[in-house]
Amino acid sequence: MATIARTLDDALEPIADGCVLAVPRESSGVPMAATRALIRRDVRRLHLVALPTSTLQADLLIGAGCIETLETSAVSLGEFGPAPRFTAAILAGAIRMLDATCPALHAQFQAAEKGVPFMPLRGLLGSDVLAHRPDWKVSDNPFATNDPVVLLPALKPDVALLHAPLADRAGNVFVGIQREFFTMAHAAQKTIVTVEKIHDGDLLHDPLLAAGTLPGFYVEAIAVAPRGAWPLPLPDHYGIDAAHMAEYARLAATPEGFVQYLDRYVHEKWAA
């Protein structure tokens, strides 16, 4: 049963060096306060799986040296340009990159969610995405003739790390239409959630809230982190901090600037 952790660091304790950590896309609620806490803790050798893409979060973790393997479909800062630390790390060969395509990652999480060893997917054939993924296989569709189809292995992360608007004291988490949070929590061994605030009452008892609520038995730990997605947006709650993103893009363009950014926004001002 999920517990409300005393501190953010307590909640993040299961994220060990070297673990497979799943995180969501920018528009769903990215746990940025938790990400900064992990950098302060100096987590190492993460295998980060961003479902299906990432922006600031992956770039920050890469720049801070926390990532060994990155598995995702794209990393950029969107309107704010390329992701500078991601780009630099790839060009320097500093991280291992597993290039995916969005629906393949979704299918791999769904395979883990269903407890099946693999999931088929259309597309992919003839692409270099497939050519560079020896862990993906091409098979014949047994329900047709001469119909090759790609089979993707189940992806079962050690930990899924999410940011959501609300949790109640029973560990239920309101995620709204961010349904991939369900699949991520179902697929992961453990799920850790930061939330804007604690909801009094039981989220499962209200039929409206229940429809967007992840039940507590999937959740390992919860920490309260107001504006925990900042500077990224939390849908229906706050938008992206465009000025901050522009500042990040400017600073992170150089290794020195990136260190300044860490000093200013991760290590000092925002320390617990």
Place this chain on the structure above:
Amino acid sequence: MATIARTLDDALEPIADGCVLAVPRESSGVPMAATRALIRRDVRRLHLVALPTSTLQADLLIGAGCIETLETSAVSLGEFGPAPRFTAAILAGAIRMLDATCPALHAQFQAAEKGVPFMPLRGLLGSDVLAHRPDWKVSDNPFATNDPVVLLPALKPDVALLHAPLADRAGNVFVGIQREFFTMAHAAQKTIVTVEKIHDGDLLHDPLLAAGTLPGFYVEAIAVAPRGAWPLPLPDHYGIDAAHMAEYARLAATPEGFVQYLDRYVHEKWAA
């Protein structure tokens, strides 16, 4: 784009004789008013797929001679005993039965939802459920050695027929936690929904309602049918009509009694 039909019969028009019709389980919201309308219209040769089980709805349609093939995991009246018309039809060889198991049907709908030709599933091996389904195949898991796994073909119904609490004028339908309604609508060529009432305003605009709302572009037609699941329950709205279910069980025990039931509750009293 979904239209709010003038009458229930208008909304049901796409359900042609011989079509593959998908319907939900009792505890999700069974379109019983629509079922009675289909019997009055004397629909024939339906291939009914009940996801994953059925109660009164399948029994009524079988008794009325509307069903050629039934594909589901179980039919009974629950606390009210066996499903008498189902049982009689099977013993008489009057319908073609495709015995399934609940998660297999779910997986087959999910395959159609994802646009993939099949879905693997654990279990099933060594069962007579599998032995009697030549359309299901056993394959080797290519990600392991000596690991047989069952592959189930995608199931793409012609029509999914559902009953839900609310729809708005843009055709969006609030289904709450009955998430299999999403999968059914995604999998089906067309989806027809009866609702308790029309919601003023846009269901997608309210973040709470949106989390439980099926978008209108999946929906072909909507008809208003207050207490449209009666005598079955609609979660969070009304319970099962136990007295009526007991009466049904009693009457449907004989062919003559079943005809009386139809006369009393389908053809006369409830005619449009």
Place this chain on the structure above:
Amino acid sequence: MAATSPAMTDRDFRDEELLADVICRLIGDVRHVAVGAASPIPATAALLARQRGCGRPYVSLLGSRAHTFFTDGARELFDCAGQGRIDVFFLSGGQIDGEGNINLVGVGNYDHPKARFPGSFGSAYLYYVVPKVILFRLEHSRRTLVPKVDFISAPGGSADNVFRPGGPVALITSRCLFDFDRDRRRFRLASVHPGHSVAEVVENTGFDFDRPPEVPTTPAPSVETLRLMREVVAPQLAEVYPQFVKNVFGIAATSG
């Protein structure tokens, strides 16, 4: 609230209460118990376990709105079991045989059956993946407990190369409790309920089973257990099993 006599003794219990108490002990200390359709006694046992465990295990009753922790639709139970998150489930059978095979489909030839049961429900999956499946069949006769089922909805055991983390652990009937030995694929008589005998069990069982030299009597539920069941659990059951609660506990169902 419960319709019990004022002076309760250890003998003042109904068969259903004894069985629920036995099942509650079989459930043990686990994380999540799920109960399928038409299973009022297992549902009583599961809610009793949760009551005793101060909220642990999670209990999900199929068809319940109040007792469910599922919000991802009808497939979530099966996905959840596939993830290894469901520890205990209950299955029954129109026929059950000595190897733990269960038949929820029919008697006789599948294409021309002599009797038809509702169908296999989720058994052909859950029996394979839930670690502790408790078989439950009130009617204990040579008609229900047979040498060989006519249709295998789900087998009691599987070949070594079949993915099978789950399977049967016990079979409880109106007369007795059997344990199941998965390696040998055989039942073993664990206890006989008060008022029943080993000879009666042998006479009414269509399959061979092991038994120890001394077969204990199933212990009666304690006064405190009966109180919990009647006063706390029964009202919670009424939502899904109104008839059962009325018949067994004398509580009128509230309207839905």
Place this chain on the structure above:
Amino acid sequence: MAATSPAMTDRDFRDEELLADVICRLIGDVRHVAVGAASPIPATAALLARQRGCGRPYVSLLGSRAHTFFTDGARELFDCAGQGRIDVFFLSGGQIDGEGNINLVGVGNYDHPKARFPGSFGSAYLYYVVPKVILFRLEHSRRTLVPKVDFISAPGGSADNVFRPGGPVALITSRCLFDFDRDRRRFRLASVHPGHSVAEVVENTGFDFDRPPEVPTTPAPSVETLRLMREVVAPQLAEVYPQFVKNVFGIAATSG
């Protein structure tokens, strides 16, 4: 609201507006247009099409809360496309070659690249299943339009036995519009934008393409189209593309 000059003539338009107008015509009369990340001009075109069509097609903008009809999470777009319900999608490429192959990954050897792009996003799937994929690449140079891409994020065509209901129909750049012939896997110059020439297109294109004897000029957007874009569409875009709306339409972004 729009920051346009009071006296508007046919020449008072920006390149982005011309391109959005062209794309809007390419979209045609369809049911559902989806627009991926970082695609402000296609998003303008899709919303313009919806405005003209009185609510048809549905338009789903990735990352938008207001302009999305998806409520089943991040995978719904892909599932929906797999069901054949998405009629139009847009893709770009760091490199695009004459066979319609697109490269969203990098330049040079994959293991030791000279340049890295963000990644393939959903292209390796959507390019196969969406009937009308419109390629969009503002920079029209021999650097972007190459003889052969260094990495195939998604191929322009597939072998006959590959399930492929979808693929490219056109490529629009800052200089011109190409049609794509799927059978021959070749681009054909369809029109050159006002102020640009065929010779300039040839000079700046790294791949071979077909062209008719007379290449028309891309028609300018009408006054009414410009009004719709500026007054009705632009404010709707601000949620997802605040920088773009500010730069192109002179509308300040509202806070999120």
